[in-house]
Amino acid sequence: MSLLGWCQWLEQTPLATAISESVWLFPLIEGTHIMALPLSVGLMVMFDLRLLGLAFKNGSTARLMGDVVRWSKLGFAVMFTTGGLLFMTQAGKAYGNAFFRAKLIFLVMLGLNALVYHAIFYSRMAEWDASGRTPLGARLCGALSLVVWIGVIICGRTMAYQF
């Protein structure tokens, strides 16, 4: 089965049609998806502000990251669950949509960015807490995350206008 065929099949599954046909299920899932933004993306952006030296000055970077990760895990769990359900109901249309494709590429970029940060900077955060100078690479990770997350929100909002 082709990827498009799979998307079209997904749209016809009982779960997808139940959500599409329900009066309140779709708005509830979509609303939850949007209201989980501050708890997921928003907290990531807060950590980006720390890396860029724009907020959260003078505390431990590692502890801030621990707090942000602990709470945003909850947000991202909600995001991926509701996002998956929303995708199911409109998978065929989403497949060919440029904004949906861009959103997926952005999410992959953010995943890679997080892996790079983890591999290179995770163990070194205490050093720059002491020196007060965040390395250029870590600041770049923060800047990339900030910009691409905003791109994800823009793509997510815009794709719905094309269905």
Add this chain to the structure above:
Amino acid sequence: MILAVASFLDWFAKSRWLVYIRDSSFGMPALQSVHLVALTILLAAILVLNLRLTGLGMVDWSLPALVRQLKPWSIGALALVVASGVVMFLGNPEKYLASYPFLFKMTVLGLAILFQFSVLRRLSTLEPGAPPRRADFMVAGLSLTLWFTVGWAGRAIAFV
């Protein structure tokens, strides 16, 4: 006075750039994207303050320090969220004024802003490492309930 406001709104709603934003295919998505990005930052800043208030996170900072450092972001995001909201409203004032979720949203928004700038400000004296009090949990719960109710009511405008 009301007549003057009404005629201003009417003039504004018919102004060329507003009509362009409302009717072009990218105007509304762009406006709503700004609204969503700004609300993400605003509510995340409020979430951070409430996490600190309850001692559930960000305990390295005193609450006054967090309020101070996040101020440009929360005030800037609030300004953007309101500005983009006002432009959306002016594009179709009759629709919004007839919408119960919209009127409810504006009421709760007023309460949320009032609460944020009175109660939370007065309580924002927690020093680094200070344990939270029972009242802090109630204040945080009320703050988050108010702000997220604003968000849900906003989403309901499109569906009700």
